[in-house]
Amino acid sequence: MNTGAVTSSELLAAVASRELAGKNTVFAGIGLPTLAVSLAQLTVAPDVEIVYESGVCGAHPSHLPETIADSVLITGSEAVLSMPALFGYVLQGGRIDVGFLGAAQIDRWGNLNSSVIGEWDAPKVRLPGSGGAMEVMANSREVFVVMRRHDPRSLPAELDFCTSPGPDRALRDGIRPRGAGVTRVITDLGILARDGVGEELRLVATHPGVTVEQVRAATGWDLAVADELATVEPPTEAELGLLRAQVDPDRVYLR
Amino acid sequence: MNTGAVTSSELLAAVASRELAGKNTVFAGIGLPTLAVSLAQLTVAPDVEIVYESGVCGAHPSHLPETIADSVLITGSEAVLSMPALFGYVLQGGRIDVGFLGAAQIDRWGNLNSSVIGEWDAPKVRLPGSGGAMEVMANSREVFVVMRRHDPRSLPAELDFCTSPGPDRALRDGIRPRGAGVTRVITDLGILARDGVGEELRLVATHPGVTVEQVRAATGWDLAVADELATVEPPTEAELGLLRAQVDPDRVYLR
């Protein structure tokens, strides 16, 4: 198997999967996050359970699901929860170890914008909004963000609008945060990390062949770099084999 | 049919049933209240639905139920609600027209005590407490109380403890009440009534042969009497026939 042919999706899924070792419950949307969790179930975290925003727990899908509410996630699953139970008892109840989120913009504190580009009341682009992202951010022990494109528009110095705030913004609002907020940002250039309140995202690893300067140039703020910068280990043959043969054989999301 | 043989239970059930004309949803416990509602379903209120504190709606019991949670109420019923739905959406949601309550003591404003006789922290008698009575009182459009024994201990000048307050006490506590509180007290001597906030219970009807003086002597406060005092019409032959032949043929509650 030629690892030179590794796609960006395979890379991101494999790297994200490794971060799930030791985790029990993951809140994830369809696409890269579910690929990462599915791979983790076959490798570092066999017992990890995905909870879907639609209310499905313990899914055993017969086909690759197309949405978080796909009928194949429901048939044969272990439990289906109402929205008040899913959001109230599971998410706000503090049952989620890792939440996966995406966003149009993320800033250095791990705050997310998924509402608008431009001014909120006269936006250049109206984006979908929070959905459950605000709740995932506020209540998960930690949050992983996977960004397909690492560029200054997606990682700006200032968000156009903060939809889903991390713990530092919550604190400034006078409310004690519960989780660490974003602890990992996995991009096509490398991995940014922070531990929790008071910490900025720092570059902790780059993909092979990517330089620190490349990453800093692609980041909208003056990106700090960890003292011990690592190089991301590319997907192993075992990881690629599982992704390609078992997790997404039709390459629906491994594009 | 000799109406001279009418029992106190038959009398109370028949009188209470007539008050249900035009009502849609009734919250009732097992015993006299369910007898009254069952009779009303066969006479003045064919569509009236009993909601049980256990969460059962639209029960079609195969046998006379022994408790509000009897398995025969569940099998073949139309819906079974969780406690949060029953108390939150149905009761507090304002869906109940008439709630039936009992109590150890009721005062002139329709406040109820079902907690203690004596001091709360060193009671002579520890009673069961509120159960859902406080919620039935606070949220039903009106409340009917059926008292088997009309005496000054059950209808005292002062409650030993107010478990389930009527709207006047709520108002004094700075909270705007939602329902009228107790509007009917049906006893073995007659019927007391009030319309809502600011009104005392007044004697509006006596059973045949019962004098006003008897009722006033049996009441712990200086009981007001309506200008036009009625005499309660005894159970009709039709009512007695239905009670005895269809509602409670084994006379489980018609004792």
Added chain:
Amino acid sequence: MHKPVAEPVRRPDKTTTMREAIAAHVTDGATVALEGFTHLIPTAAGHEIIRQGRRDLTVARMTADIVTDQLIAGGCVRKLVSSFVGNSTAGSLGELRRRIETGQPEPLEYEEYSHYGMICRYLAGAQRLPFYPLRSYAGSDVPSVNPGIRKLTSPYPGPDGEPEQIYVVPPLNPDVTIIHAQRADRAGNTQIWGLTGIQAEAAYAARKVIVVVEEVVADEVVRSDPNRTVVPAHAVDAVVECPHGAHPAFAQGYYDRDGEFYRGWSHISKDPERLQRWLDEWVRGTADHAEYLAKLGAGTRQRLSVGEAWSEPVNYGRRL
């Protein structure tokens, strides 16, 4: 064997047509909640609202997707209350974006929440509470554009012994809530399986409730499994039988999601003229959902059909 004790003499029959249900309960200017989280979206009811030309509605819907875009394009909506405005994973809502981004052909008022913010509004509505507290919104910009989201101080000390603040949202009490379900009896006892979403709370929060179902079933079917009833009859005002009424969404066990339609909507809705032609042809040009379905064709219905995966029955027991 005892005789049944409280067998009602009759049960009200609330079945009606979609036309009559919408005409009776959805009035110009009303607040209308259409709920169903991806599953069981009341599309057919939305189309009938367009056919009847309702105006100035405030539409509440957690996931404002295709049917919302259609209602907006149909000229029915003055204001949208929502927590997610997107065409699922399949692209954008063209009309909604135009209204918000350009104000053309006319502006759309938008009240933004998170999903749990909407859920808590329905919870407060169903429970007739003055507010509902939640651990979202701390540090978010959303409260700055939505003054309905407020903060209060808990009367209990926080974990650190200091006063604790928390955000709250106000109740949402729609004039009418419309939901789609797999089945109901004539009286309105409504049964849903698969994703049950926020349907019960949205119904209990409303003044009037229309339930659209794949099938009106015999009382005995419902009564064989009372735990399956998500909305009891006492909370339902009208029952409309409308098979395939959730298309292009799915109804678990009845038909699958029409992914092609979702993907196609981004293209249709991107062009306002094409979108109006689509509405003219598929909604305004059809008398009812039966005509819409006939136009959709047997091939599409076949493509969306599903196989069998039956639940194992449970014993409710019977007194011997």
Added chain:
Amino acid sequence: MHKPVAEPVRRPDKTTTMREAIAAHVTDGATVALEGFTHLIPTAAGHEIIRQGRRDLTVARMTADIVTDQLIAGGCVRKLVSSFVGNSTAGSLGELRRRIETGQPEPLEYEEYSHYGMICRYLAGAQRLPFYPLRSYAGSDVPSVNPGIRKLTSPYPGPDGEPEQIYVVPPLNPDVTIIHAQRADRAGNTQIWGLTGIQAEAAYAARKVIVVVEEVVADEVVRSDPNRTVVPAHAVDAVVECPHGAHPAFAQGYYDRDGEFYRGWSHISKDPERLQRWLDEWVRGTADHAEYLAKLGAGTRQRLSVGEAWSEPVNYGRRL
């Protein structure tokens, strides 16, 4: 046909014995919620707590009935948190009344609520909220004897435009919640039908959860009907199979309520010596619930047996 995507390699097996579950999760001084509203009362678990001689427990239970009286008489309980203390419709709880009325043989702390007050405490606990608002308690004497019940002012004006006050209760987060259910799989996905009460919220509110079931069933049984799962596996720590474990309460579809036992309890519990003899004979004198059941005899089990009333299955559908 695609291969399954996320088929887990294994599922944790949480089945254990009652003895081990109680020993592992119920410690002296703990707050223990035992829930089940008349239906599915975790009696067998209560008996095992008595056998193991736990002390100084705070017991939370909405309807404090026979098993609560037994736990108090067993010397296990320091404090009771409840909203109804009575032997159903069948009389009194002798030990509980003695403790509260006379303080003999030792006093019992009692924290009094209404049913919805307890429900809201579990709701706040499950949702990790600092409080839960409810429209009860206005004008009641209960807040005067329970300082945990407080009042706050809504940040929204009331219907009359004036500030609106409302009572709130604090969260209840038991160290362990014990519930009884009809069935669960090995991982703890717990299915209940008939009255479902407050079991889901009491479980989600707790740090640890023990589920006692009539039957541990194959994964496929649970997975044929995921809407029947009231408590998912992620909220469950131990699964104990214990048939007839709710006696004298009932388990819908499994066995009926033992009305004779309820009526008898008023007499047994009225006399403290008789009550202790009963505990010696039926609880301390039996090794486990199987012995208790054998002692109860086949005749009683026969008397409580129920007939069949099966739910009609529903189709969850399968992608073709």
